[in-house]
Amino acid sequence: MTARDVFDMHKKHGIEPNPLYKLGMTRVGCMPCIFVKKEELFEIYRRFPEEIERIAEWEKLVAKVSRRGDSSFLPALDGDDKKNIWDWVEWSKTSRGGRQIDLLKMIELEEPPTCSSMYGLCG
Numbered sequence: 447m448t449a450r451d452v453f454d455m456h457k458k459h460g461i462e463p464n465p466l467y468k469l470g471m472t473r474v475g476c477m478p479c480i481f482v483k484k485e486e487l488f489e490i491y492r493r494f495p496e497e498i499e500r501i502a503e504w505e506k507l508v509a510k511v512s513r514r515g516d517s518s519f520l521p522a523l524d525g526d527d528k529k530n531i532w533d534w535v536e537w538s539k540t541s542r543g544g545r546q547i548d549l550l551k552m553i554e555l556e557e558p559p560t561c562s563s564m565y566g567l568c569g
Contacts (some may be wrong), residue, residue, distance in 0.1 A: 449565055463567065469493055470562040480520060485564065488538035488551060492558050501531045 447455075456463050466474045470489030473479040477497055478490050491498055501519045508517035520534050528534050541548040561568035 453565055453567060467565055468561045468563045468567050470564060472564050482520070484538050487534060489558075489562060491535045491538060492555050498531055498535060505530050 453463060453467075464474045470486055470493070472483060472486055473481070477494070478487065478501075482490070505517045505519055509515060516529060518529060519531050520528070522528055528537060537544050539547055539551055
């Protein structure tokens with residue numbers, strides 16, 4: 447089944463999907479998933495900043511007992527300069543390519559839309 451099939455089945459049986467899907471999340475089993483997408487991380491940052499703070503605190507705690515002396519919630523790629531959740535959040539604010547801040551995102555940061563479903567659940 448595709449995601450669309452699942453949401454169609456919800457609709458057919460009058461079942462409301464988890465409200466997080468309407469807030470831009472693609473996975474709702476954990477917050478955030480370690481497989482979080484760029485757009486989803488930005489949604490978490492602007493809608494649930496306390497989750498980013500929680501992760502940052504855990505990174506600090508784990509870094510204290512890590513042999514490497516650091517810790518990152520999200521997996522780093524070879525040659526990646528993202529060291530912690532805040533580095534990843536800054537990246538989530540950029541346009542494709544990850545080098546330039548997306549000004550439209552920054553405008554939406556102050557007043558997020560009521561619905562930003564990646565599955566077309568709005569309206």
